[in-house]
Amino acid sequence: MSQRGKITLITGASRGIGREIARVMAEEGSDLVLVARASEDLEKTRLECVELGVRAESLPLDLGDPESLEKGIHEGIGRLGRVDYLVNNAGITRDGLLIRMKREDWERVLTVNLTAAFIVARAVVPSMIRARSGRIVNLSSVVGLMGNPGQTNYCASKAGLIGFTLSLAREVARRNITVNAVAPGFIETSMTQGLSGAARDALLTQVPLGRLGTARDVAEGVRFLLSEGAGYLTGTVLNISGGLHME
Numbered sequence: 511m512s513q514r515g516k517i518t519l520i521t522g523a524s525r526g527i528g529r530e531i532a533r534v535m536a537e538e539g540s541d542l543v544l545v546a547r548a549s550e551d552l553e554k555t556r557l558e559c560v561e562l563g564v565r566a567e568s569l570p571l572d573l574g575d576p577e578s579l580e581k582g583i584h585e586g587i588g589r590l591g592r593v594d595y596l597v598n599n600a601g602i603t604r605d606g607l608l609i610r611m612k613r614e615d616w617e618r619v620l621t622v623n624l625t626a627a628f629i630v631a632r633a634v635v636p637s638m639i640r641a642r643s644g645r646i647v648n649l650s651s652v653v654g655l656m657g658n659p660g661q662t663n664y665c666a667s668k669a670g671l672i673g674f675t676l677s678l679a680r681e682v683a684r685r686n687i688t689v690n691a692v693a694p695g696f697i698e699t700s701m702t703q704g705l706s707g708a709a710r711d712a713l714l715t716q717v718p719l720g721r722l723g724t725a726r727d728v729a730e731g732v733r734f735l736l737s738e739g740a741g742y743l744t745g746t747v748l749n750i751s752g753g754l755h756m757e
């Protein structure tokens with residue numbers, strides 16, 4: 511319960527990795543602000559966190575609509591007064607080979623995965639600067655480092671998040687705010703549910719640890735980056751891929 515009294519804002523908290531990050535931060539005692547589009551899943555995550563003994567509120571926002579997001583996130587932050595930790599986790603895929611990719615699929619992925627992280631961080635950072643303390647974790651992906659055919663839009667957004675992380679880390683370090691990224695490999699969530707058995711088997715041959723990751727595997731990395739012990743880490747990319755990507 512080392513995070514009692516802190517407020518953590520997590521985007522994409524309705525399911526998958528975001529839901530698990532909410533649960534680990536609730537285990538740590540942090541109060542939570544859970545962002546996703548309004549849904550039963552979002553309410554379910556909120557109730558699970560409340561059962562773990564923390565205050566949790568939903569902030570239903572569409573990250574694919576920059577204008578309403580900008581308004582909604584400012585209202586939300588204004589009401590809360592401050593956010594100690596921000597986890598930009600929400601993300602989507604709209605896969606296809608470049609020559610067939612529609613511009614709307616390119617733009618939708620860049621808007622939800624990258625522009626929304628910028629808008630939310632810009633809304634949250636002033637309160638961290640005032641507090642002279644804060645942590646930001648951005649959910650990138652190993653494919654943002656390696657590339658992946660059929661995912662030019664997704665990989666561009668995830669590589670973009672790494673550049674965003676490194677630049678913001680340099681901007682705010684003197685204010686005692688750390689900014690790091692997490693780069694998961696293939697994790698079992700609704701995002702990867704569509705993989706055929708054959709595609710899954712082929713993938714597994716590339717993962718030295720021989721299994722897909724779990725949302726918990728990723729959430730544990732985020733728990734660490736938000737822990738007191740990670741206070742001297744900024745501008746890093748934590749690779750959680752079972753060895754799929756090694757540098």
Ligand SMILES: NC(=O)c1ccc[n+]([C@@H]2O[C@H](COP(=O)([O-])OP(=O)(O)OC[C@H]3O[C@@H](n4cnc5c(N)ncnc54)[C@H](OP(=O)(O)O)[C@@H]3O)[C@@H](O)[C@H]2O)c1
Pocket residue numbers: 521522523524525526527528545546547548549551552571572573574575599600601602622649650651652693694695696697698699700701702
């Ligand atoms: N799964 C993997 O293998 C993997 C690997 C590397 C990186 N990642 C990254 O990890 C993050 C979480 O992925 P996941 O696997 O947990 O995905 P997921 O199960 O598909 O969950 C995505 C989350 O993003 C939210 N979201 C999507 N569009 C949104 C929108 N327009 N407005 C607000 N919220 C929106 C969803 O909420 P609603 O739909 O309820 O609004 C949901 O909570 C993503 O950034 C993803 O790119 C995942």
